[in-house]
Amino acid sequence: DGGITQSPKYLFRKEGQNVTLSCEQNLNHDAMYWYRQDPGQGLRLIYYSQIVNDFQKGDIAEGYSVSREKKESFPLTVTSAQKNPTAFYLCASSIQGRSSTGQFFGPGTRLTVL
């Protein structure tokens, strides 16, 4: 089955530690995205990538980093510089930006920083 996988589902880290969230897709999509969800707010875009080896900052990129070395993979690193990292993180992909089918989402990772 084609889809997007994110791992782990729940992640706990101590304050000051970097942590990397995994996102893999086998949909052959060019574009991939990372969103963050906080209670009462809409999904906010952290980073996105249109093609391999290219990525762009979204609206809330500070304290995060990404890489796009392979088409199917778009890992997100939450660094110690992120002031409030506890949140629910969603990865998504689309055929291309101007997609007529919308974005496809993974199941999400809930990160809790203790």
Add this chain to the structure above:
Amino acid sequence: ILNVEQSPQSLHVQEGDSTNFTCSFPSSNFYALHWYRWETAKSPEALFVMTLNGDEKKKGRISATLNTKEGYSYLYIKGSQPEDSATYLCAFISGSNDYKLSFGAGTTVTVRA
């Protein structure tokens, strides 16, 4: 960050009743509007991608309309069923960057049997 608002934040509907709710977005530089359904413990799933003023789209008992000139979209659920319980998200895409979606906070619908 573009301002996209959804109202109400939540609503409760009796099974069999119909309901609707709103997504408001900037009326300038419109490119597209997406609607997603997000059920508990699942991933958000695209319902509609709307691009033209006056668009009406339908999927089963769920339909949506689009008014780009005044900056709003309505989502309708006809004859609500318990399986319609979910959070419904809208996302606006401007012509300036077609990769960036600006999401509203969602409307959470609970259908009571």
